[in-house]
Amino acid sequence: MPVTSDLDGDINSIIGGFPETVPPLARPSLEMMVHVMDMTVDAILLVDLETKYITYANKSAMALYGLSKQDLPSIRITDFSPKKPYRTIQWMKQVFEARPRPLPFRTKHRTQDGRILEVDIVAKYVALEGRPCFLFVVRDLSRRIRSSRQLRSSVQKLRQAAFVDNLTGAYNRHYFVEKVLPKLSCPCSMLLLDIDRFKVLNDTYGHLFGDAVLIQLVEIIKQCVRSKDPVIRFGGEEFLVVLPDVGPDKCLEIPERIRLQVADHRFSNKGQNAQVTVSIGTLAWDDRCPLVIPEFIDDLLHQWDNLLYKSKTEGRNRTSFGIL
Numbered sequence: 001m002p003v004t005s006d007l008d009g010d011i012n013s014i015i016g017g018f019p020e021t022v023p024p025l026a027r028p029s030l031e032m033m034v035h036v037m038d039m040t041v042d043a044i045l046l047v048d049l050e051t052k053y054i055t056y057a058n059k060s061a062m063a064l065y066g067l068s069k070q071d072l073p074s075i076r077i078t079d080f081s082p083k084k085p086y087r088t089i090q091w092m093k094q095v096f097e098a099r100p101r102p103l104p105f106r107t108k109h110r111t112q113d114g115r116i117l118e119v120d121i122v123a124k125y126v127a128l129e130g131r132p133c134f135l136f137v138v139r140d141l142s143r144r145i146r147s148s149r150q151l152r153s154s155v156q157k158l159r160q161a162a163f164v165d166n167l168t169g170a171y172n173r174h175y176f177v178e179k180v181l182p183k184l185s186c187p188c189s190m191l192l193l194d195i196d197r198f199k200v201l202n203d204t205y206g207h208l209f210g211d212a213v214l215i216q217l218v219e220i221i222k223q224c225v226r227s228k229d230p231v232i233r234f235g236g237e238e239f240l241v242v243l244p245d246v247g248p249d250k251c252l253e254i255p256e257r258i259r260l261q262v263a264d265h266r267f268s269n270k271g272q273n274a275q276v277t278v279s280i281g282t283l284a285w286d287d288r289c290p291l292v293i294p295e296f297i298d299d300l301l302h303q304w305d306n307l308l309y310k311s312k313t314e315g316r317n318r319t320s321f322g323i324l
Contacts, residue, residue, distance in 0.1 A: 034056075034058075037058040038058045038059045038060075040058060040060060041060055042060060042137050042138060042139050043057070043058065043060045043061035043064045043065070043136075043137070043138035043139070043140070044056075044057070044058040044060070044061055044135070044136065044137055044138070045057050045058075045061050045077065045135075045136040045138065046128070046133050046134070046135060046136075047077045047092075047133060047134040047135075047136060048131070048132075048133055049092075049096070049125070049132035049133055049134060050132070051076070052076040052077050052078055052089075052092075053073070053074075053075065053076050053077075054072055054075050054076065054077060055072070055133065056072075057072060061138065064111070064117070064138065064140055065080065065109070065111045065112055066111045066112035066113050067112060071112070077092075077134075077136070080109040080110055080111075081107065081108070081109060081110070082110060087107070088107075091103075091105050091107075091123075092123070092134060095123045095124065095125055095134060096125050096134075098125075099124070099125035100124070100125065101124075102122050102123060102124035103122070103123055103124075104120065104121070104122050105120075105121045105122075105123065106118070106119070106120050106121070106141075107119060107121065109138075117140050117141075117142050118140075118141045118142050118145050119138050119139060119140055119141060119142075120138070120139045120141055121136055121137065121138050121139075122136075122137045123135065123136050123137075162174060163175035163178070163179065165233040167211055167214060167215065167233075168214050168215050168217075168218040168233055169215075169218060170218045170231045170232055170233040170239065171230050171231065171232045171233070172232065172233055173232065173233070173234055173235075175230070175232060176230070176232045176234070176240060176242075179230075180230055180232070180242055181297060184242075185244070186247075186285055186286055186287040186288075187245060187246065187247030187248070187284070187285060187286040187287055188242070188243065188244055188245070188246065188247070188284070188285060189242075189243040189246045189247065189248070189250075189251035189254075189282060189283065189284035189285075190240060190241065190242050190243065190282070190283055190284075190300075190304070191240065191241040191243070191254070191255050191258070191280055191281070191282050192234070192238065192239075192240055192280065192281045192282075192283075192304040192305075192307070192308050193221070193238065193239045193240075193241065193258070193278045193279070193280050194237060194238050194239075194278060194279050194280075194308055194312070195213065195214075195217065195237040195276060195277075195278055196276070196277045196278060196279055196312075196316040196317060197316075198210065198213075198236070198237040201213065201274065201276065204274075205272050205274060206272075208269065208270075209267075209269050209270075209272050209274070212267065212268075212269035213267050213269075213274070213276055214233075214237065216265065216267055217239070217262065217276070217278070218231060218233075218239070220258065220261050220262055220265060221239065221241060221258055223261070224254060224257045224258045224261055225241060225243070225254060225258075226243075228244065229241060229242060229243050229244070230242045241254075241258075246284070247284055247285070247286040247287075248284040248285070248286055248323045249286075251282055251284040251321075252282070252319075252321060255280045255282045255319045255321075256319055258278070258280065259277075259278060259280055259317065259318070259319055262276060262277060262278050263275070263276075263277050263317060277316060277317035278317070279308060279311035279312050279316050279317065279318060279319075279320075280308070280311060280318075280319040280320070281304045281305070281306070281307025281308035281309075281310070281311060281319075281320050281322070282307065282319055282320065282321045282322070283300060283303055283304055283307060283321075283322045283323075283324065284321070284322070284323055284324070285323065285324035300324075303322055303324075306322075307320040307321070307322050308320070
């Protein structure tokens with residue numbers, strides 16, 4: 001009862017029995033077949049059709065499921081799926097009806113020590129010495145699936161790292177260019193924030209304190225905006241906040257909320273404390289705006305700079321507002 005595989009290693013078919021035209025001497029002995037199956041990497045099980053008891057397990061199956069020779073007489077194939085044994089029964093019926101064609105099946109099996117395995121199975125109805133059985137060839141997918149999940153997780157982390165500022169956890173300028181800018185629409189508002197006298201703050205308290213201020217500032221901003229509003233570290237101490245669907249008639253409240261929250265917050269780190277303020281330039285547009293926003297981002301940045309400069313020259317700790 002040899003098992004054949006295609007070139008990529010997936011079980012392709014299970015050939016049960018030999019035609020009468022094959023001379024007896026050309027047929028492998030039962031002992032040789034058992035020897036061959038014990039050398040197979042995939043787990044192989046013989047299951048009695050009527051009782052569902054496992055009558056044979058090769059060495060790979062014994063190792064995979066944690067079985068011993070003493071276990072076999074008392075183990076049914078449904079014991080590997082204790083929560084949903086009916087699915088195994090249904091599938092075996094399908095295999096029987098499809099005879100002599102083998103059927104593939106993917107499921108989860110529980111081992112003797114309680115581990116859950118994700119497995120691919122190819123099964124076929126066979127008759128051994130006149131007794132109807134099912135031949136199961138089982139391939140453990142757990143390691144492959146686990147590796148695949150770890151790879152997806154690593155890729156996701158790399159993608160996240162490419163778009164997130166390492167220090168503050170805010171999005172970075174690359175995220176703005178790649179993800180935010182192409183989707184800008186009308187109405188919308190954007191806030192450009194700059195920490196007032198940040199160089200003096202760094203020179204007075206040190207760069208570690210300056211880093212703590214940046215981190216705490218992002219936390220304050222996120223508390224003042226919606227979860228869907230991207231907070232972007234645009235430069236050293238400059239931050240951009242995008243407010244989708246917020247037009248000129250609704251955009252004044254949020255920058256003022258941020259400004260006041262920052263001014264009221266006591267920034268601290270390792271025993272050092274300081275009051276910090278921000279200047280904000282807010283630019284808004286509605287659906288009457290004729291500009292295709294992504295194509296005019298340089299003009300927008302120039303206007304933001306002008307608004308921010310206005311807030312700085314008028315005394316800092318204030319918001320300037322403009323409409324496209």
